[in-house]
Amino acid sequence: MTATxxxxxxTAAEIKDELRIRVKALAERGITPGxxxxxxxxxxxxxxxxxxxxRDCAEVGIASIRRELPADATQQQVDDVLAELNADPACHGxxxxxxxxxxxxxxxxxxxxxxDKDADxxxxxxxxxxxxxxxxxxxxxxRGIVELLRRHDVALRGATVAVVGRGNTVxxxxxxxxxxxxxxxxxxxxxxxxxxxxxxxxxxxxxxxxAGVPGLLTADMINPGAVVVDVGITRVIxxxxxxxxxxxxxxEVAETAGALVPMPGGVGPMTRAMLLTNVVExxxxx
Ligand SMILES: Nc1nc2c(c(=O)[nH]1)N[C@@H](CN(C=O)c1ccc(C(=O)N[C@@H](CCC(=O)O)C(=O)O)cc1)CN2
Numbered sequence: 001m002t003a004t005x006x007x008x009x010x011t012a013a014e015i016k017d018e019l020r021i022r023v024k025a026l027a028e029r030g031i032t033p034g035x036x037x038x039x040x041x042x043x044x045x046x047x048x049x050x051x052x053x054x055r056d057c058a059e060v061g062i063a064s065i066r067r068e069l070p071a072d073a074t075q076q077q078v079d080d081v082l083a084e085l086n087a088d089p090a091c092h093g094x095x096x097x098x099x100x101x102x103x104x105x106x107x108x109x110x111x112x113x114x115x116d117k118d119a120d121x122x123x124x125x126x127x128x129x130x131x132x133x134x135x136x137x138x139x140x141x142x143r144g145i146v147e148l149l150r151r152h153d154v155a156l157r158g159a160t161v162a163v164v165g166r167g168n169t170v171x172x173x174x175x176x177x178x179x180x181x182x183x184x185x186x187x188x189x190x191x192x193x194x195x196x197x198x199x200x201x202x203x204x205x206x207x208x209x210x211a212g213v214p215g216l217l218t219a220d221m222i223n224p225g226a227v228v229v230d231v232g233i234t235r236v237i238x239x240x241x242x243x244x245x246x247x248x249x250x251x252e253v254a255e256t257a258g259a260l261v262p263m264p265g266g267v268g269p270m271t272r273a274m275l276l277t278n279v280v281e282x283x284x285x286x
Pocket of ligand 1: 048049095096097098099120140141233245263264265266267268269271272
């Protein structure tokens, strides 16, 4: 391996240390930040992610508010839980774990979250604020990627960035974030309709892959020395019959890239750290 690994786990640990200090300062003002989670169903992956979020809360001193509904919960039951969290003064921000069971209306659910309590930054009002360059909670994965690159001195100003994937949680908001005046990167947003994907990734200083296609980015598709960020996390069943997670970046990319944000240990821990950050910021605003 020639690429320098940009360690999201270690950086997330640093951020949690910083948050612990901010949470103590809030305690002196009589404020305990509270994060709510809404989990519908018993998908083991989603359960593990929600458990992780509450472990993180305990580590930094954020209060946890858990709401769990069965997989066959009605839309009305979900709506009622959101109304309850919107009205709860102890809950500074909350998330609805995605994906939701297919019978529920995800767009409606995201729109029912009070935009001021939207810890994931996925409410249309907050995505609109991002489009317009106004302040608001930022989506956790894009924010985590920018923060990880910043803390490792990867220059964004003037850099050309190929983002692969146009989803609403990562690719699309990431393109908006990177092109803000404060970041000033030049972004090409690639997607399944892009012709000759490799011509775009080869031309980029930084390649960020959030397509959900295991091994999509291969070593011949990058400029030697490029910075590569693997956002993919797909559960696959190995030859041994056991499930494991795999990223969008082929392992051989590490021989050609200058720096690599790996999966695991890269974007995932940063996503979790940014969720905590969004809640603490909301509590600090009062
Ligand atoms: N409401 C939301 N739902 C979902 C989001 C989200 O940001 N908000 N993102 C994903 C799941 N997710 C957080 O919810 C998440 C996924 C993975 C990781 C992570 O740390 N992964 C590890 C590797 C996997 C593992 O070992 O378990 C890593 O990258 O090192 C954190 C959060 C979909 N749903």
